[in-house]
Structures are given as C-alpha cells and as structure tokens.
Amino acid sequence: MMKPAQIIAQATVYALFALGIGVLSTRPSYTHFDPARALIKVSFAHGGEPVTACRKRSRAELKALAANMRKASICPRQRVALRFELSLDNTVILSETLPPTGWRGDGSSKIYRRIPTTAGRHTIVAKLRDSRRDQGFDHVSRHTITLVPGQSLSIDFKPAHGGFIYE
Amino acid sequence: MEFLKRPMKFAFLWLEGWFDRFFGPKWNPFYCLGALGYYYFWIVAASGIYIFIFFDTGIPQAFTSTEYMTHDQWYLAGIMRSLHRYASDAMVVMVLMHLCREFAFDRYRGGRWFSWVTGVSTLWLVFSAGVTGYWLVWDKLAQYIAIASTEWLDWLPIFGEPIARNFLASSHFDGRFFTLLVFMHIAIPLFLLFIMWFHLQRISYAKVNPARGLAVGTLAMLFVLSLVKPAISHEMANLAEVPGVLNMDWFYLWAYPMIEHLGPGFMWAFAGGGTLLLILVPWLPPKKRRPAAVVDLKNCNGCTRCVTDCPFRAVNMQPRTDGAPFREEAVVDPSMCVSCGICVGACPTAMPFRRASDLVAGIELPDLSVAHIRAQAHEAAVPLNGKDRIIAFGCDHGCDAAKLGINNLAFVPLRCAGMLLPSFIDYVLSKNLADGVVVSGCREGECHHRIGNVWVDGRLARERDPQLRRRVPVERLLKNWAAPTDRRQLFTEISAFQARLRDLPEDDAATRLTLVNGGKTDGTETSETAA
Numbered sequence: 136m137m138k139p140a141q142i143i144a145q146a147t148v149y150a151l152f153a154l155g156i157g158v159l160s161t162r163p164s165y166t167h168f169d170p171a172r173a174l175i176k177v178s179f180a181h182g183g184e185p186v187t188a189c190r191k192r193s194r195a196e197l198k199a200l201a202a203n204m205r206k207a208s209i210c211p212r213q214r215v216a217l218r219f220e221l222s223l224d225n226t227v228i229l230s231e232t233l234p235p236t237g238w239r240g241d242g243s244s245k246i247y248r249r250i251p252t253t254a255g256r257h258t259i260v261a262k263l264r265d266s267r268r269d270q271g272f273d274h275v276s277r278h279t280i281t282l283v284p285g286q287s288l289s290i291d292f293k294p295a296h297g298g299f300i301y302e
Numbered sequence: 303m304e305f306l307k308r309p310m311k312f313a314f315l316w317l318e319g320w321f322d323r324f325f326g327p328k329w330n331p332f333y334c335l336g337a338l339g340y341y342y343f344w345i346v347a348a349s350g351i352y353i354f355i356f357f358d359t360g361i362p363q364a365f366t367s368t369e370y371m372t373h374d375q376w377y378l379a380g381i382m383r384s385l386h387r388y389a390s391d392a393m394v395v396m397v398l399m400h401l402c403r404e405f406a407f408d409r410y411r412g413g414r415w416f417s418w419v420t421g422v423s424t425l426w427l428v429f430s431a432g433v434t435g436y437w438l439v440w441d442k443l444a445q446y447i448a449i450a451s452t453e454w455l456d457w458l459p460i461f462g463e464p465i466a467r468n469f470l471a472s473s474h475f476d477g478r479f480f481t482l483l484v485f486m487h488i489a490i491p492l493f494l495l496f497i498m499w500f501h502l503q504r505i506s507y508a509k510v511n512p513a514r515g516l517a518v519g520t521l522a523m524l525f526v527l528s529l530v531k532p533a534i535s536h537e538m539a540n541l542a543e544v545p546g547v548l549n550m551d552w553f554y555l556w557a558y559p560m561i562e563h564l565g566p567g568f569m570w571a572f573a574g575g576g577t578l579l580l581i582l583v584p585w586l587p588p589k590k591r592r593p594a595a596v597v598d599l600k601n602c603n604g605c606t607r608c609v610t611d612c613p614f615r616a617v618n619m620q621p622r623t624d625g626a627p628f629r630e631e632a633v634v635d636p637s638m639c640v641s642c643g644i645c646v647g648a649c650p651t652a653m654p655f656r657r658a659s660d661l662v663a664g665i666e667l668p669d670l671s672v673a674h675i676r677a678q679a680h681e682a683a684v685p686l687n688g689k690d691r692i693i694a695f696g697c698d699h700g701c702d703a704a705k706l707g708i709n710n711l712a713f714v715p716l717r718c719a720g721m722l723l724p725s726f727i728d729y730v731l732s733k734n735l736a737d738g739v740v741v742s743g744c745r746e747g748e749c750h751h752r753i754g755n756v757w758v759d760g761r762l763a764r765e766r767d768p769q770l771r772r773r774v775p776v777e778r779l780l781k782n783w784a785a786p787t788d789r790r791q792l793f794t795e796i797s798a799f800q801a802r803l804r805d806l807p808e809d810d811a812a813t814r815l816t817l818v819n820g821g822k823t824d825g826t827e828t829s830e831t832a833a
C-alpha cells in the first residue's frame with residue numbers, strides 16, 4: 136500500500152516534470168529577427184556563358200569522326216564565373232564573383248544571401264555579368280520599394296522571366 | 303572520463319535513493335528510462351495516427367487542418383495533438399537521461415558497445431522526427447525551421463541549387479514538398495522503431511514496458527498537461543514575412559539558435575564531431591576486457607540454464623561435439639560476454655560440495671573460478687571467531703561490505719551477486735565456516751548486470767533454478783540490495799543480523815541443517831532499500 140506521503144511525493148514529481156515540459160516546450164521565446172526590421176534575400180542559380188565561343192569543325196575534322204559523332208561545332212563545357220553587384224540606397228553591399236559549380240565548372244553559379252535592413256523606402260540596384268566580357272554588366276535592374284516591418288523581400292534572377300525578379 | 307562519470311553516478315544514486323522512497327523500486331522511473339522511452343514512443347505513435355486522420359497536406363490546408371484540430375475539435379484531436387507534442391518532448395528527456403545513466407554507471411564497454419552505438423544513432427532519428435513534425439504545422443515556427451534547416455543543409459557542398467531557395471518566396475514553394483515531409487515524418491519514426499528494436503538485440507529480457515503504476519501516472523500527467531496547456535500554433539507561415547519572435551520547443555529546436563549565432567559550419571562540426579565522439583566512447587580509452595566465460599564440456603550436461611539466465615545473450619546451445627550422452631552443449635560467444643558470471647551462478651555443476659580436485663563448473667569465468675571462490679571463503683573464515691561470524695558474498699558494484707569496518711565479517715567478492723550459487727550458502731553454513739551469510743548487490747530494481755539480483759531473489763526464494771536447499775536455516779541468511787552510497791543502511795542491517803546470530807541457540811553443524819518452514823516463506827530475510 137502506498138502511504139499518503141508517497142502519493143503526495145509522486146504527484147509532486149509528476150507535476151514538476153510536467154511543468155518542466157510544459158514550460159520548455161514554448162518558453163523562453165526566441166527572437167529570430169527584430170520585428171521592426173526587414174530582410175532582403177538574394178538568391179539565384181544561373182549558368183554563365185561558355186568560357187570560349189563555339190568553334191565550327193573543319194571538313195577534315197568532320198571526316199575523321201565516326202558518322203554518328205559528326206557535330207558541326209565544338210563548344211567548351213566550362214562556364215564563365217558570374218559577376219554580381221547589389222547596391223542598397225547607393226551603397227554597394229554585395230560585390231561577388233560567383234564561380235560555376237560542378238567538377239568541370241559546367242554547372243550554374245549560385246548565391247544565397249540574407250541582408251537584414253531597416254524598414255522603409257529603399258532603392259535597390261542589382262547588376263549581373265554572365266558573359267565573357269570583362270567590363271560592365273549584362274543585366275542591370277533598379278527597383279524602389281517600401282519595406283514594411285517584418286517584410287521579407289526576395290530577389291531572384293531568371294532570364295526567361297526578364298531578368299531580376301523582386302517578390 | 304572518470305572525473306565525469308563519478309559525480310554523475312553519485313548524483314544519480316542520490317536522486318534514485320529519494321525516488322525509491324517516493325515510488326518504490328518497481329515504479330522508480332530511473333530504473334526504466336529506456337522502457338519509458340518506449341512508452342512515450344507508443345503514446346506519440348498512437349496520438350500521431352489519430353491526428354493524421356484530420357491532417358491535410360498542402361498549403362494552406364496543413365495549417366488550417368491543424369487549427370481545426372486545436373480549436374474546433376479541441377476535446378479529442380486537440381488533446382491528441384498536445385499528447386503528441388508533450389510525449390515527444392518527454393521522450394527526449396528520457397533518452398538523454400538514459401544515455402547519461404548508462405554512461406555514468408559504466409554500462410557501455412565490452413560487449414555492450416552494440417547497445418551503446420545503436421543508441422547513439424537513435425538520437426539523430428529522434429531529433430529529425432521532432433523537427434519534421436514541427437515543420438508540418440506550417441506556421442511561422444515551421445517556416446523558421448524550414449528555412450534554417452535548409453540553409454544548414456545547403457552548407458554541405460552537395461546540392462546543385464540551394465534547397466533553401468524552395469522557401470524564397472511563395473511562388474517558389476511547391477505543395478509536393480509537403481508530401482515529401484509527411485512521408486519523412488512517418489518514415490523516420492518507423493526507422494527509429496526498427497533501431498529501437500535492433501538496440502536490444504544483444505540483451506535478453508529487456509525491460510521495454512514501465513511498471514503499470516508508473517505508466518498510468520505518466521499518462522495521467524500528460525493528459526493534465528494537455529488540458530492545462532494545449533499545444534497551439536503560431537500564425538500561419540508567410541514567406542513574404544520574416545518569422546520574428548518564436549515560442550521554441552527547446553527539447554527539439556535548441557540547435558537552431560546555435561546554427562544562427564555560431565554558423566552552419568560550427569553546427570555540422572558539433573553534430574558530426576559529437577556523434578563521432580559518442581560512438582567512440584566505448585573505446586575511450588581502450589581497456590583490456592576481462593576474459594569471457596568458458597564452457598568446460600566435461601562438466602556441462604546441456605541443461606540450458608546458463609542460456610536462460612545470461613542477460614546478454616552470450617550463451618547458446620549447440621549439438622554435442624564431444625560424444626557425451628547429452629543432446630546439446632553450451633557455447634559462449636566471447637564478443638557478447640561481459641564477464642558477469644551470472645551463468646556460473648546458474649550452472650548446476652558448480653557445486654562447492656564436490657571434491658576440491660573435481661571442482662570445475664560447466665561454465666566458468668577464467669579469472670574467478672568457482673574453486674577460487676570456495677578457497678577464498680575458506681581462507682576468509684580462518685580469522686573469524688565467536689557466534690556472529692559472517693561471510694559476505696557481494697558484487698563489485700553494490701555497497702562493499704568489506705569497507706564497513708564490521709568485526710568478524712569476511713568478504714568474498716563476486717562479479718555480480720548473480721554469480722553466487724545458492725549451494726555456497728549451504729556450504730558455508732554446513733561446513734561451519736561462519737554463523738551467517740550475507741549476500742549483497744546493487745539496489746533492488748536495478749543491477750549493473752541488468753538482472754543478477756532478480757535471479758538471486760528467485761533462487762533464494764526457491765522459485766528459480768538452482769534453488770536454495772530447504773535445509774538452509776533462513777535465520778542465518780541476510781540478503782541486502784544496496785548501492786555504494788547506502789553504507790549506513792548496510793551497516794545497520796548487518797549489525798542487527800549479527801546481534802540476531804548471537805541470540806540464536808548454540809548449535810553444531812548438524813542442527814544447523816534443519817528443514818525450514820516447509821517452504822512456505824520465501825526462505826530469506828530481506829531488507830528493502832525503499833522506506
């Protein structure tokens with residue numbers, strides 16, 4: 136038979152354990168992000184141009200190949216590194232060279248960055264070079280936006296959708 | 303490692319002593335942390351199956367169906383959701399305490415490495431199951447977990463496109479991802495269950511269910527908690543907003559702030575390095591194993607008792623190889639043997655009454671033979687005199703009777719109380735080596751070798767072979783289960799026992815061997831560690 140003291144002691148142990156679980160399952164709360172600020176996330180995966188232009192094969196070269204291998208041009212698999220620049224309110228905050236991925240450097244370049252900023256009106260300029268040239272940019276986009284507190288703005292790049300996308 | 307283990311062990315022993323008083327050894331939760339892990343798993347599984355009926359995959363159905371359960375059907379699905387959450391939280395606590403306890407009590411070396419290493423792998427599964435569960439709710443917390451987890455995974459240079467891009471903006475988000483998540487949240491716990499089963503493949507009679515009283519109390523506790531503080535969601539996830547202030551479940555999500563503040567690389571090093579370190583613990587530092595039990599075929603009659611009693615499944619029977627007229631013989635798998643000697647205590651041929659030159663048991667520990675134990679008993683008896691001479695048989699892990707400073711007491715050490723053949727008690731008394739025998743070992747409800755003291759209880763109560771012979775006078779036997787911290791208790795018990803021995807009528811070897819009570823009592827004098 137359990138003694139009353141034992142019953143009380145057991146109930147106390149259960150209550151303390153439940154209290155521990157109940158509290159730690161939600162408390163203390165954690166501030167991941169200051170709700171008064173806003174976040175800009177830049178992320179895209181995009182492949183640049185091949186490092187050199189494709190070259191037409193000469194007649195002699197073609198002849199030397201087996202019939203089913205006779206492709207008119209040879210293209211290098213390796214892609215150029217991308218050049219990416221992001222400015223926020225006329226200050227450059229990201230300036231990066233994004234190498235291609237993959238063993239042979241034939242994959243897309245990728246980027247994923249979080250940039251916390253203040254809420255309010257901002258002008259964003261995004262520039263990207265994905266060609267072989269070594270000066271200037273192939274894609275430039277300027278975007279003005281009023282970020283509300285807690286907003287998360289994403290900047291993506293999709294040439295098929297006309298370049299930079301703000302969402 | 304000792305500097306860590308010792309204080310942990312004493313903290314456990316101290317707490318467990320109190321819990322023995324509150325709960326009694328049968329219900330003491332510390333003695334069945336693994337079983338409680340199983341129990342919470344079953345509660346999580348049952349409540350999970352129920353809430354799965356109402357859960358809809360997809361955006362926003364995942365969120366809205368969970369809200370329906372919590373608010374519209376709070377009385378059933380809501381409670382089930384809370385049980386699901388709180389039992390999962392409690393499971394983490396049980397598993398971590400179980401880990402600490404096995405570590406503190408040094409139960410992970412030698413043949414036990416298998417339980418330890420499979421145990422370590424459950425950790426990843428438990429945490430992944432919890433994380434995917436929180437993810438499914440698709441509230442702000444889920445959004446945070448989704449993004450932080452994928453950002454963490456993206457740190458590894460194996461994904462073509464960052465998977466965190468799936469959560470960049472609503473247009474990126476695909477309902478199919480949810481189907482994958484639901485699948486994972488079912489597959490991971492199923493795999494966990496498989497590993498939990500695998501975890502126990504090298505031990506026998508594993509305690510996978512807590513005692514009924516403890517199970518009832520635990521379930522009642524979870525119910526009350528679910529009513530008092532129902533599990534609720536944050537606002538619905540919205541990829542156009544950053545999750546700000548979050549009510550974190552610290553049992554499962556403690557790693558996320560670490561990823562954020564110390565970086566994903568640090569967290570990979572911590573998780574990977576921590577896992578590796580834990581896996582290596584059984585060999586840190588490498589120690590020589592005690593020699594495994596060996597079978598002496600000349601003395602093995604194939605009775606299978608050693609197989610039945612070995613707590614580590616280290617003995618098996620195989621067809622006879624020596625032509626003796628028995629069907630089978632015992633064989634030991636040395637890789638699984640932890641050298642506890644419990645099989646020796648089970649073997650009917652380990653009879654101390656046999657001629658000295660013959661005394662070899664069917665199964666023996668090479669470094670502590672039955673003949674050696676008998677010789678030790680004889681030697682120990684020499685300096686004893688008077689009416690209260692005691693020979694105490696005790697294990698390496700319980701309270702050490704030799705260190706209590708009791709007069710007229712000689713100690714014969716065993717690997718485990720379960721190594722003691724009951725006929726040794728008979729032998730000591732009938733050969734007049736002592737006036738009383740003490741058998742001591744780990745606290746009731748717990749045993750360093752899992753079930754040694756349970757087998758001793760059964761053997762001395764004449765419920766389990768080999769049984770204590772009926773002619774042994776119970777008033778000359780004291781059985782005491784006590785931990786190293788229970789010195790005072792053991793001292794008091796033994797002193798009182800000696801006083802009783804002094805009061806017993808003068809007798810000779812012949813009168814000692816009277817038949818006891820027609821077998822109605824359990825044949826022993828017991829003392830409880832619990833109040």
Ligand code: HEM
Nearest residue numbers: 336337339340397401404409417418421422424508509510
């Ligand atoms: C889901 C998680 C786990 C469950 C449900 C579980 C359950 C159990 C159970 C029921 C036993 C048998 C206890 C007995 O009857 O003596 C056991 C033994 C054991 N567990 Fe676990 N366990 C889990 C995780 C772990 C972890 C994380 C570790 C340590 C890394 C661990 C280490 C051990 C060891 C070493 C033993 C053997 C003890 C002995 O040989 O005396 N377990 N476990």
Ligand code: SF4
Nearest residue numbers: 612639640642643645
């Ligand atoms: S000593 Fe005997 S009982 Fe103990 S593990 Fe080895 S074979 Fe099993």
Ligand code: SF4
Nearest residue numbers: 602603606608649664
């Ligand atoms: S208990 Fe002894 S006699 Fe019986 S099978 Fe095992 S070794 Fe052989």
